[in-house]
Amino acid sequence: MKYRTDFIETKYKWLGEIPSNWELKKxxxxxxxxxxxxxxxxxxxxxxxxxxxxxxxxxxxxxxxxxxxxxxxxxxxxxxxxxxxxxxxxxxxxxxxxxxxxxxxxxxxxxxxxxxxxxxxxxxxxxxxxxxxxxxxxxxxxxxxxxxxxxxxxxxxxxxxxxPDIEEQNKIVDFIELKKKQIKVLKNYNSLIFGKTNPKTGFLKEYLQTLIFNAVFGKIDLSDFGNEMDLEEENLALVAEEITKYGEIDNEQIN
Structure with a gap:
């Protein structure tokens, strides 16, 4: 997953930065x-x-x-x-x-x-x-x-x-829906990873919320995003690795 670096500050402290080619509208x-x-x-x-x-x-x-x-x-x-x-x-x-x-x-x-x-x-x-x-x-x-x-x-x-423009809005929505599907597939077929999930901490929910936040706030670079092959086995493996790394970071912060 690639991340963007082209940000400019907004005048709203609670919003922080915005991608340079996005707009702020009420x-x-x-x-x-x-x-x-x-x-x-x-x-x-x-x-x-x-x-x-x-x-x-x-x-x-x-x-x-x-x-x-x-x-x-x-x-x-x-x-x-x-x-x-x-x-x-x-x-x-x-x-x-x-x-x-x-x-x-x-x-x-x-x-x-x-x-x-x-x-x-x-x-x-x-x-x-x-x-x-x-x-x-x-x-x-x-x-x-x-x-x-x-x-x-x-x-x-x-x-x-x-x-963002309508094309990127559509990409963000498709990206989020794809990630939800990938997580569902992994949850059904890879209990080893999801066995680490603690219902009390809501680990998977937190992971998905973080991903959605990064997508809608323009943190993720979706310029090359296409969902035709993203449910293939090798891509699911990458998602599993990404979730595992997120869990390791989360555990380090807790400890």
Whole structure:
């Protein structure tokens, strides 16, 4: 994996450096809020989780006796369309913000946003879920105590974002998805490496979060990236080696 060296400082201390050919744009130039509501209430009911993103509510039911919802009517719920961003304004600071893969409806307490042209929604989902952005969401949220914090659109709109061109956004998203697949394959077929994983430390989760951070913050050089052969055995071996080295560094820091 190659790393970039062409960085320039931003005026935002919390963001630090940015690749020299990327832009900084405020959220309001990337997306806009939409408030379309259902008049019939029979669309697919969706839910939002900080861990699993936007899901079909029916897929989360434990058994046939579970209720889809306790609401008497879903009329007035917000419509959600594929590739829109959904934010739980009370928990955006904790990662409850995600792009929907589905059309449906969701609680009117949430905010829904559409992206403008030449932006890959998944790139910004990954960006917004980094610890740096979650911390900024918390700083920009309004409220006296943590349980009352709310990230309203006017505050959200003024947060700056790293913005590579659309081609690199697409590469970053493809790179992250590929790495997730590689990790899944390794987890299934190489228990020797993953036997070192400690559930209490969340080693694999930490490794993937670090990789995603480096990708969306432009640390990784993806100029030669192509995913046609990256799931071949020799490439999986390189990923396994990379994960092992990461674990050794992590253990040294702990000890």
């Amino acid at each position: 959220v309001k130039h990337i997306l806009f809020e939409v408030t379309q509501k259902t008049e019939i209430g029979n669309e697919e009911l969706l839910s939002l989780s900080q861990y699993t993103g936007v899901e079909k509510k029916k897929d989360k039911l434990k058994d046939k006796n579970d209720n889809l919802t306790n609401a008497q009517s879903l009329i007035g719920y917000k419509k959600v369309y594929q590739n829109q961003l959904v934010s739980n304004i009370m928990l955006a600071w904790n990662g409850s913000i995600a792009v929907s893969e589905y059309n449906g409806i969701i609680s009117p307490a949430y905010c829904t946003y559409s992206f403008r042209e030449n932006y890959n929604p998944k790139y910004f989902e990954h960006l917004f879920k980094t610890e740096i952005y979650k911390s900024e969401f918390k700083r920009k949220s309004t409220g006296i105590i943590e349980s009352r914090l709310r990230l309203y659109s006017d505050k959200f709109y003024n947060i700056p974002c790293f913005v």
